[in-house]
Amino acid sequence: MEANKLFYFYVLLCDDGSFYGGFTTDVSKRFQTHRSGKGAKYTKVHRPVSVLYSEAFTEKRAALQAEYRFKHQSRQQKERFLQTQGLKPRQWRLSSN
Template sequence: MNEFYVYLLQCRDGSLYCGYTVDLEARVKKHNSGLGAKYTRCRTPVQLVYYEKLSSKSEALQREAAIKKLTRAQKLQLVASYSLLLNNTDDKGHEK
């Protein structure tokens, strides 16, 4: 079964980029190599700041569209809540 991801990258200039992929690690590497989306090519390095795992391509694309409609402030709030969640869990996703 495939995994589908929606992600947010923070670019070198502080802007945010939202995308969809089936291989998160490879996609971030591709963005940083300059072979990713046109938007990120001149804004490397990029850093993964948020992602969600979804069960279908359709769900992932719908979620990507929803995130892209958010304001910058709302996207930053999403990133902040994700960071808080990560800081409160161990490397296996269990609460500290």
């Protein structure tokens, strides 16, 4: 294993206003993969528009656990999580233009 390698849990905002939580070693590259339709099944249908949140971990297991916890929460709990990370609801509300 590489020294100082980081693992990331991330949250995407999708074009229908839904959230997608994932795991990667490169958030930017993974976001572009999702945008191209080659990411996960979910993001093929619910296209991501932005990265709302990412958190780095030194251990892969910890990042995967964060992803699991996020994915198994209700929408309200996910919003509360994002707010505790300093995000405001306007950051995940899509404009109707």
